[in-house]
Amino acid sequence: MEPIHIIGAGLAGSEAAWQAARAGVPVILHEMRPAKGTFAHKTGDCAEMVCSNSFRSDDDVMNAVGQLHWEMRAAGGLIMMMADRHRLPAGGALAVDREAFSAAVTEALRAEPLVQIVPGEITDLPSDGNWIVATGPLTSDRLAEAIRSVTGTDALAFFDAIAPIVHADTVDMSVAWEQSRYDKGETEAEQRAYINCPMTRDQYEAFIDALLAAEKTEFHEGETAGYFDGCLPIEVMAERGRETLRHGPMKPVGLTNAHKPDEKAYAVVQLRRDNALGTLYNIVGFQTKMKYGAQTQVFRMIPGLENASFARLGGIHRNSFLNSPTLLDDRMRLRQRPNLRFAGQVTGVEGYVESAAMGLLAGRMAAAQAQGRDLPPPAPTTAMGALVNHITGGAEAKTFQPMNVNFGLFPPLEDIRGGRRGRKDRYPAYTQRAKDDFGAWLAAQ
Template sequence: MAEVTVVGGGLSGSEAAWQLAERGHDVNLYEMRPVRGTEAHKTELLGEIVCSNTFKSEDPSNAHGLLKLEMDALGVGGSLLLACARESRIPGGTALTVDRGEFAQRMTAAIASNPRIHVRREEVTELPDGPAIVATGPLTSDALSTSIRRALGDEGLAFFDAIAPVVSADSLDMDTLFFASRWGKGEESAGDYLNAPMTKEQYEAFIEALKSGEEHAGHDWENVPYFEGCLPIEVMAHRGPETLRFGPMKPVGLPVPQFDGKWAHAVVQLRREDRAGQLWNLVGFQTRLRIPEQKRIFRMIPGLQDAEFLRWGSIHRNTYLNFPARLSTHGSLRDRPELLFAGQVTGVEGYTESTAIGILAAMNLDRIVRGLEPVVPPPTTMMGGLMRYLRESDPKHFAPMNSNFGLLDPLDRRVKDKDEKRAILSERGRADFAAWMEANGVTGGVEAAAAR
């Protein structure tokens, strides 16, 4: 087998290195800590987690639970991350919650004990030659970021993450919302925007709620100066009562059918996030409000009183690639299919999402080295849904996303009960993932572990 390179000893990079080694490759795993630290990490341990200590639900009827099943199926012998997490588990309800110190120690020990993995404690400043995976996460060093930018172009890399919330179409009150684009013009069709009209009283109450909402303090390394073009919605509210009416909530050019064609006092626009119209983004609503406050305040918007939030708004430092504009279908440079990116730098949010992309990248790099075509799961699966989002998002509005059922192909029939719908989606996803693996000769799980 070939000698391959993995850059980054976080969750995705460590998992990718393990999976490549278990597939018979000699792996050089580069991690710059402790030679060079980051603003977030405190140790030199591989797989150190710096935010939450939970990997979320293992329930198969939950989006995160379905993703874990796919990770264990595709990973040789299962997922290294999930194995270490289960061994260092602490009480956390239905979530897979870990002792963060023990977890990182177990990840580090596992990598160190694998004879095919050679850990190199040095900074990588240029994209590597030969078959490689780059999984350096949101805190990619300046030197490597410069090399990536040269390869992708000036608009291929983002350093500032201003994310607006995303809600599920099934949870919206369509009797209150209406389809329209401003003045009926623009590149987008009218069906690309949903609009929530507000009266003067509703708008004023909403502004006061924004001004009094509790904000997320964040880590020191996340505190970045705001750009004028992506100010938090609550900062704009503090600038004056009319600021939002002349900004993202301006009502001009949007006659409201329920108001006999007159303009509303203010309008919240929702932009389509996917082709199927299952995901809708609150335009201009990037925020640092705490999650309970986002839920409380944004449900004051007419038509969103029962909204299911699939992604929360945020503003923080982040390095991620413009995947849909710059990378191949399987996440490589377009002119170098053997140089893949994985983890959070690809534009996914969350520990398990990042690691899942690492497993998929390792499987595809193994295929490429062996002369096979890379493959991606179908969009009825959680991995496939995430990859489709990365590939097909509008490059102009691309922002990181976590796993949720809204990413999957819709069912061919309407199921009103949410629990029943998720159970059906999960069952279909598991069956389709297994069928995809068999059709493409993809080995993983216990079968591959026994065969090696």
């Protein structure tokens, strides 16, 4: 049987190699480290954790990432197996001894007879064979150029400016209202595509003061980036003048407050739908490099967002990722070059667990192809299925940015008892449905 070639031995590539080998398909795992390093990596080990040592919440009843943990364990995932073996006390989170964890993943892959780890940088994308690209956010310059040449010059971003994303059901709609600027749109839904949060002059001035004073994140050593006018962090805009935001993303023109139609807002913050389900909204033009704690405090000063829950906070940092909704099919294959699958952060998922989960799916799908089978993704009601659905068509391609798993990506549940479900009812229902459907997907293989 022809081997599967995997580029990158990070969390996604390591998991993909493990899954394919366990399915009985030989794997060649290519890793450029340690011969060619990055500013963030320190070793040549597989699955090196370069940021935190946490896989976040391990609660598989009330938390979407905990449900993703459950699915990876159910599928015999290497990453979760080694995380459990090298777990550290961390309350409800799954934190690990990062060096022991990476060493254990490396040892397991080296001991697997069907996995061959080959050192050296891959600088081109082959036009034949069965390949998985799992190079992560620090894809080497030469391979990034090869990916760009195949996918299009604008398909791969190197520094992304990320705006926060809010859970729609946490916006106070007694203050905010739905309306597109100047009521643009052919249908009523299009004319109400935005959620608008009004500010008085005093509220705006206090917001600008807090924005300028907030603690900011600096780039890592070895990273440099210029700002582009189309994606300036809001702090940079505010530094150019106190009225800049009010004449930019916070301009109040073309909008009428549905609650106070005779009162003109001094400034307006707009939220735009971020997924097809309408459960997530991004704050338009609010890409930021404020530290996370500061973001929560500053953004909750916005009227209507006082109790907002954030699916993702903003940031600006180096990150190589595809515009996956336009480039990948639901088997995670590149449409222009179906011999290439992509996995991990390069697909537009954010976080250790999400990256490894995409590796798990890519490895299983590539193995099925090698064996003459077709493996569909899990149902979108599962954590893995929700992520795949998001990156391969569920997200808006024009505003696509990396995303952690969260319940906003799951199809909504039907209401119970004639009313809305609260979190205590809704989240366990999401996770139970996900467990049932993921179990059925495994059983069908």
